[in-house]
Amino acid sequence: MSKAEVDFPPKGEFGFDLCKRNEMLIKKGVQPPSYRKTGTTIVGLIFQDGIILGADTRETAGPIVCDKNCEKIHYMAPNIYCCGAGTAADTEAVTDMVSSQLQLHRYHTGRESRVITALTLLKSHLFNYQGYVQAALVLGGVDVTGPHLHTIYPHGSTDTLLFATMGSGSLAAMTIFESKYREGLTVTEAICSGIFNDLGSGSNVDVCVITKGHKDYLRNHLLPNPRSYISPKGFLFPKKTVSWTLNYLQN
């Protein structure tokens, strides 16, 4: 095994060199680590001439909330955004990767990206890894052929829909969509039902509205869970409550 290969695995590929050691550790009774998930309620819906995508902002590691305000609506192209649920590292990595592939494709063809292109790139990557890359996505955008909304499952299957929900809060959000879709529904209502009824989702609501030639990324559009219990005095630690020794490092 050449030295270069150890430090730089082939460009863009996964490196499997630690797998043997990790398997040995698991056999010895060590539990494999749990990864950060994005519990999540993500939704999308098609309206008159555009798409609205919505997501909550809670990131969990088991039962603990690691990030109260993370971003789950990922940029793919100026006219295409993607919400991600599942393992946080997988959704971020897969959307970043396809986003750069789309950019290269735009340079190559000189045209605006199409939603179906992003869909095909994502589903072939996920199918290739047979569901081990745990990313469940709601992909939406407006291109020359009109507005499109798709859901992508971790194993690589896709659905094309008028309204979609994914994540642990998908059932709560879907109840709102199913009962109210025709009557001028708002996306924020659906996300809020997920936030309040699903333990894996919470904090704030992010919304992204995409229409032909224009997009509005409304980060923290709604803040239904403010921190209202902060004491105005705070904790005051007078100087030197903690004992320490001091070294200087010159800058």
Next chain:
Amino acid sequence: MSIFEYNGSALVAMVGKNCFAIASDRRLGVQLQTIATDFQKIYQIHDRLFLGLSGLGTDAQTLYQRLVFRHKLYQLREERDMKPETFASLVSALLYEKRFGPYFCQPVIAGLGDEDKPFICTMDSIGAKELAKDFVVAGTASESLYGACEAMFKPDMEPEELFETVSQALLSSVDRDCLSGWGGHVYVVTPTEVKERMLKGRMD
């Protein structure tokens, strides 16, 4: 027993007014036996960038060596230091490469970016970045650290007050964790200087 509980660690980074603090405990153990009380978990990458690595000690050291190698190459090619945001992306990419056979480490990255704006970030062991504006925690004591920091954090603290707050949060959290402790190691970084301090804590 989780692999992250083999050596034990506690790491926290907090943002203040044009400054940041990064702190760790000092214990190295083999499950319940303590074998060192001066183990380094925070490394300085360059003048304004610090990296803390919690989790399995051997993976932390290997990962640090790989990152220093990549940073030195970057310095040779670009003739400048890496920005904290770039470094965070590098760490994330290195960890995600090993998605199906990961390093058992959780890094905490803290640095001063453009216009001396403090930057902190943590990741899980496969590189999912969490960019926070207030504080980040990692290690076996992370659950207590979340609680302590959530309660004690105030925005825009001066370096001295930030130091006291970070130390209180760290010491109170490691007191409730068997696998970390034996003192603390705190770095408070402002645009002009870096102050390194060792904390006196309970030695149990």
